[in-house]
Every structure is written in C-alpha cells, then in structure tokens.
Amino acid sequence: MRVKVCGITRLEDALLAEALGASAVGFVLAPSRRRVTPEMAREIGLALGPFVVRVGVFVDEPPEAVLHAMERARLQVAQLHGNEPPEWALEIRKRYPVIKAFRLSGPADPAWARYPADALLLDGKAPGSGQAWPRDWAQPLLDQGVRIILAGGLDPENVREALALKPYGLDVSSGVEEAPGKKSEARMRAFFASL
Numbered sequence: 023m024r025v026k027v028c029g030i031t032r033l034e035d036a037l038l039a040e041a042l043g044a045s046a047v048g049f050v051l052a053p054s055r056r057r058v059t060p061e062m063a064r065e066i067g068l069a070l071g072p073f074v075v076r077v078g079v080f081v082d083e084p085p086e087a088v089l090h091a092m093e094r095a096r097l098q099v100a101q102l103h104g105n106e107p108p109e110w111a112l113e114i115r116k117r118y119p120v121i122k123a124f125r126l127s128g129p130a131d132p133a134w135a136r137y138p139a140d141a142l143l144l145d146g147k148a149p150g151s152g153q154a155w156p157r158d159w160a161q162p163l164l165d166q167g168v169r170i171i172l173a174g175g176l177d178p179e180n181v182r183e184a185l186a187l188k189p190y191g192l193d194v195s196s197g198v199e200e201a202p203g204k205k206s207e208a209r210m211r212a213f214f215a216s217l
C-alpha cells in the first residue's frame with residue numbers, strides 16, 4: 023500500500039519513513055504546529071532517495087506562491103488543503119501533479135471527482151488533528167474509480183479498516199507522533215507492520 027507520512031519536520035523521521043517503505047513524505051508549508059520553511063523541506067528532502075515523493079501541503083495559497091515555494095523546497099507534488107478553486111489547481115498542474123484534499127463533515131460529494139487533480143485526499147474536518155470519520159463516507163468517490171487517499175485519524179490500531187476499502191493510498195500524521203511534528207519510532211514501526 024502506498025503511504026504518505028505527513029507533517030515531517032525532522033530529518034530522522036523522514037529517513038525512518040523511507041526505511042519503513044513510505045511512498046511519500048509531506049511537508050506542511052501552511053500555518054500549523056508542523057509548519058516548515060521551504061529551506062527545511064529542501065534540506066530534508068535532499069537526504070532522501072529517489073523513490074520517495076516529496077509533497078508540499080498548502081492552504082489557500084495562490085498558484086504563484088505555491089509554484090515559488092515548490093521550487094525553493096525542491097518538492098515534487100503539491101497538496102492543496104484549503105478551498106482552492108479548480109482554476110488554481112489547473113495552473114499548478116502545468117508544473118506539478120496535484121493532490122486535492124477535502125475535509126469531510128458527511129459523505130463525500132460525488133461531484134468532487136470532477137476536480138482537476140491527480141488524486142483526491144479525504145480528511146477529517148481539522149487536518150493533522152487525528153480526527154477520524156466513518157470510512158464509508160468515501161464510498162461515493164471510491165465507486166467512481168477515482169484515486170482516493172484516505173487520511174484523518176489513521177493509526178496503527180485502525181489502519182486495517184481503511185485498507186479494506188482498497189484506496190489508492192493512505193496518509194498518516196498525528197497517529198504516528200509522540201508530539202506534533204515529532205514522529206514516534208515505535209508508532210511508525212507499528213503502523214507499517216499493520217499494513
């Protein structure tokens with residue numbers, strides 16, 4: 023299963039994610055307890071091998087700002103985690119693949135499948151808070167064959183329930199942390215062992 027470990031702020035956590043088989047690591051470049059500068063993301067990303075995708079997480083930043091930060095940080099995929107209009111995603115997609123995140127407060131809207139993105143990430147209402155949601159809320163999008171990344175409250179104890187839905191990928195942050203922005207080696211190992 024493809025897994026993105028998000029909210030990386032420390033080199034050792036990125037290297038552990040890579041060693042455990044993560045497909046991607048995420049850097050939050052938006053107001054957050056896990057916020058990093060483009061320079062920090064760049065330095066950590068440069069230490070990783072070529073098979074780990076570096077994702078930048080943005081909230082309501084206009085395309086020019088996203089593109090500028092992506093270049094400074096040498097990131098490879100942009101994750102849009104706010105209320106970005108489709109036109110912004112189209113602009114960013116001229117240069118980088120886009121993951122569009124939607125925050126669920128009920129079942130997913132089937133119309134989201136038309137958003138111009140390379141994959142859709144379904145999250146809880148408060149990103150990075152460990153808030154889970156009923157996984158069957160993803161069904162209206164899973165039924166359409168769209169690439170769906172499940173996020174929100176995943177942890178070593180509940181990850182198998184998410185896996186059963188056969189998503190394109192999983193995204194985990196606080197469920198493998200000892201404190202915001204600091205991953206727990208034990209919980210990271212337990213998470214990947216549960217896949």
Ligand SMILES: O=C(O)c1ccccc1NCC(=O)[C@H](O)[C@H](O)COP(=O)(O)O
Nearest residue numbers: 028054149150151152174175194195196
């Ligand atoms: O993680 C944050 O602090 C954050 C802040 C603002 C926008 C997005 C953020 N995180 C994005 C992610 O992809 C998280 O991994 C996702 O929300 C899941 O988090 P969690 O429920 O803690 O696993």
